[in-house]
Amino acid sequence: EIVMTQSPATLSVSPGERATLSCRASQSVSSKLAWYQQKPGQAPRLLIYGASTRATGIPARFSGSGSGTEFTLTISSLQSEDFAVYYCQQYNNWPPFTFGQGTKLEIK
Amino acid sequence: EVQLVESGGGLVQPGGSLRLSCAASGFTFSSYSMNWVRQAPGKGLEWISYISSSSNFIYYSDSVKGRFTISRDNAKNSLYLQINTLRVEDTAVYFCARCESYYTGSVSPIDYWGQGRLVTVSS
Numbered sequence: 001e002i003v004m005t006q007s008p009a010t011l012s013v014s015p016g017e018r019a020t021l022s023c024r025a026s027q028s029v030s031s032k033l034a035w036y037q038q039k040p041g042q043a044p045r046l047l048i049y050g051a052s053t054r055a056t057g058i059p060a061r062f063s064g065s066g067s068g069t070e071f072t073l074t075i076s077s078l079q080s081e082d083f084a085v086y087y088c089q090q091y092n093n094w095p096p097f098t099f100g101q102g103t104k105l106e107i108k
Numbered sequence: 109e110v111q112l113v114e115s116g117g118g119l120v121q122p123g124g125s126l127r128l129s130c131a132a133s134g135f136t137f138s139s140y141s142m143n144w145v146r147q148a149p150g151k152g153l154e155w156i157s158y159i160s161s162s163s164n165f166i167y168y169s170d171s172v173k174g175r176f177t178i179s180r181d182n183a184k185n186s187l188y189l190q191i192n193t194l195r196v197e198d199t200a201v202y203f204c205a206r207c208e209s210y211y212t213g214s215v216s217p218i219d220y221w222g223q224g225r226l227v228t229v230s231s
Contacts, residue, residue, distance in 0.1 A: 034217035036153075043203055043221035044153065055219065087153055091207075091217050095167035097143070097155040 002026050002093050006086075006100035012108040015078050021103045023071040023088035032092035035064055035073045038102075039084045047086075048073065075105075083107050110134040112204050112222035119228045124194050130187040130204030130222055138162075138182040141209045143218060144189050146200035154200075157189065160209055172198075194229045201226050 003026040013019045023033065031051040036044035046055040048064035051071055061076040075082055088100040116128040130142070144157045157178040158167045166178055177190040187204050201224040208216040 032214075032217075038153075043223055044218075045221075046217060046219050049217045049219075089153075089217060091215055094215065095155075095158060096169050097158075097218075099153040099155070102152045 001096060002029060002090050002098050004088055004090055004098050004100035006088055006103045008103060009101070010104045010106060012106050013078055014108045015080060017078055017108075019075040019078055019082075019105055021073040021075075021086055021105070023066075023073070023100050025069045025071075025090055027093070028068045029090040029092035031067045032090060033064075033066070033071050034089045034091065035062075036087045036089065037082075037084045038087065044087060078105075080107075110206070110220045112206065112220060114202065114204055114222045114225035117202065117225040117227045119230065120194050121231050122194060122196060122229055124229075125190070125192045126194070126227065128189040128191070128202055128204075128225055128227070130189075132185045132187065132204075132206075135206075137180075137185040140206050141215065142178075142180060142187045143205045143207060144176075144178060144187075145203045145205050145218070145221075146198075147203070147224070148197075148200045151200075158207075159187070165209075191227070194227075196229050199227060199229045 005024045007022045033051045035048040038044040052064045063074045085102045111133045113131045156169045156172045159178045175193045179188045203224045204222045205218040206220045207218045
């Protein structure tokens with residue numbers, strides 16, 4: 001089973017600033033890496049798939065990069081609605097699909 | 109508009125059983141694979157089961173194998189999860205979620221999720 005590790009667990013950033021979230025896989029997942037955003041009481045929402053492709057309707061301030069075992073989600077200029085928990089998920093070696101433990105992005 | 113609406117769940121005693129349902133609309137249900145993903149209170153996401161579009165391929169996580177059964181009825185655009193021998197640690201919000209599978213054996217990421225249904229296991 002591939003273990004996904006996200007860092008940091010909590011990230012405090014001011015609105016308008018850039019946020020950088022990391023995700024590491026215990027073995028290569030090629031580019032089959034997705035990022036999700038989850039707000040309290042809501043279902044996760046797909047942001048990025050294929051490591052760097054934005055899902056439909058996702059603003060351009062969200063970008064993903066990386067391949068193999070190291071991945072990054074960057075939010076270029078944080079808006080109030082971006083404060084949430086973010087999860088990475090690999091879908092290369094399955095089953096099982098595995099998620100990272102999440103990064104909570106909070107307002108500084 | 110793609111919609112996934114879970115039903116069932118609630119409070120169940122340890123050792124009990126229940127069935128979750130997920131009604132799908134806004135897409136050709138029979139063309140997509142489906143999953144169940146759960147989230148314990150205050151915790152992260154845990155994938156627990158997958159079923160292919162025609163039910164030919166079914167997978168479970170080790171944590172639920174032997175106790176949970178996934179199924180679907182394409183004529184009714186519905187997905188199900190039968191949960192037996194419930195444990196306190198099964199307390200979670202259960203999401204149904206869609207993905208695609210390809211003839212190569214690969215899959216897409218989960219692209220749509222239901223709103224989730226809380227299952228509480230307690231005496």
